[in-house]
Amino acid sequence: MARYILKRILQTIPMLIVISIISFTIMRMAPGDPAQSYIRPDMKYEEIKRIKENLGLNRPLYIQYGAWLSQILKGDLGYSLINFRPVYEQIGERIPATLLLMGISLIISLILGVVLGLISAFYHDKIIDKVISVVTYIGISIPSFWFAMVLIVIFSVQLRLLPSVGMHTVGVEDSILDVLKHTIMPAMVLSYGNMSIISRYIRSNTIIQMNEDYVRTAKGKGLSTKVIFTKHILKNALLPVITMxxxxxxxxxxxxxxxETVFGWPxxxxxxxxxxxxxDYPLIMAITMVSSLLLIIGNLLSDILCGVVDPRIKVVS
Known part of the structure; x- marks a missing residue:
């Protein structure tokens, strides 16, 4: 296992390099110029040229990438081109709020997805299964921004039960309850689609398990359906949740x-x-790399947990 983990960690290095090259190239080729934020209509060509030189935008693309990579290897994420603040400070200020929202959304989607998937499978082809299927199909299909706007209209504008913007009420900074109230709608939007996917996956996997030979054997021994479901099917059906x-x-x-954009989440x-x-090129690149690193670490932990939970799964090193 240790050899496998080390191998996967080493594999992330070329993966991150490829991601950085693609992201850097696409970003520089996209229409727009950060120098426009500094250019005034009355500026002369020489002044505009000097601004671009100071920002390093007049150098060849590979030179710009090399300079950026050299900074990253030294642990320096650079400075924002817009507000001139260190990039690591801005990400450090924002990432706790994102991790909080993602963590709550992940827990909600996992619990509801598993519960609804098991109920749907247990009552296969009955009315409750059809209702849950409609709910999950809607969750898979609707755009998240549209769902967010619907929630804002219903719970903020019409019912006035929940705040629609931000993470704190103005003047209230240390109230956990206030933060939770602001988290409800963003977490619902972020978790609905994943909950629906997990539910459909659990449902189909559970139905497959219910038709396996070991279930028929257990029924032949006189075990009740609930006992078979809770003591035998459940364990095998829930294993793929780690992968999910x-x-x-x-x-x-x-x-x-x-x-976060719709709800003004900081x-x-x-x-x-x-x-x-x-x-803001330095900030875009830093956020892209941090997001990619989070995904890679998450998938690595998922693979490791699969091997720990089920010894039958052999990790190929």
């Missing part, structure tokens, strides 16, 4: 960009969207 956790991380990370996703619109 690793697979759901990309949706959580990408969904955070949309959800997290890394919203910061990334602001950086994209302002062409």
């Amino acid at each position: 956790l690793g697979m759901s991380l990309p949706d959580l990370v990408t969904g955070a960009f949309i959800t 997290g890394m996703g919203r910061l990334g969207v602001q950086a994209v619109f302002s062409f």
Whole structure:
């Protein structure tokens, strides 16, 4: 196992390099110029040229990438081109809020997805199964930004039960209850799609397990359906949940960009969207690399847990 973990960690290095090259190239080729934030209509060509030289935008692409990579290897994420603050400070301020929202959303999607999937499988082809199927199909299909707007209209505008923007009420900074109230709607939006996918996956896997030979053998011994379901089927049906956790991380990370922007959540996703619109190259690259690293670590932990939980799964080193 230790050899496998070391191998996977070493594999992340070329993976991150490839991601950085692709991201850096696409970002520089995209329309827009961060120098526009500093250019005034009355500026002369020489002044504009000097601004681009100071920002390092007039150098060849591979030179710019080499300079950026050299900074990263030294542990320096650079400075924002817009507010001139260190990038690591801005990410450090925002990442706790993003991890909080992602963590709560992951727990909600996992618990509800597993429970609804098991209920749907246990009452296969009955009315409750059909209702849950409709709910999960909607969750898989609807756009997250549209669902977010619907929740805001219902719970904030019409019922006035939940706050629609931010993480804290103005003037209230240390109240956990206030933070939880602000978290409810963003967490619902971020978890709905993943919950639906997990539920459908658990349902289909449980139905497959219910038709296995060991279930028929247990029925032949006179065991009740509930005993068979809870003591035999449940363990085998829930094992893929660990894999599903690793697979759901990309949706959580990408969904955070949309959800945080709609709800004004002060997290890394919203910061990334602001950086994209302002062409803040150092900040965009840093957020891209941090997000990629989170996904890689999540998938690695998922693979390790699969091997720990089920000894039958042999990790190939």
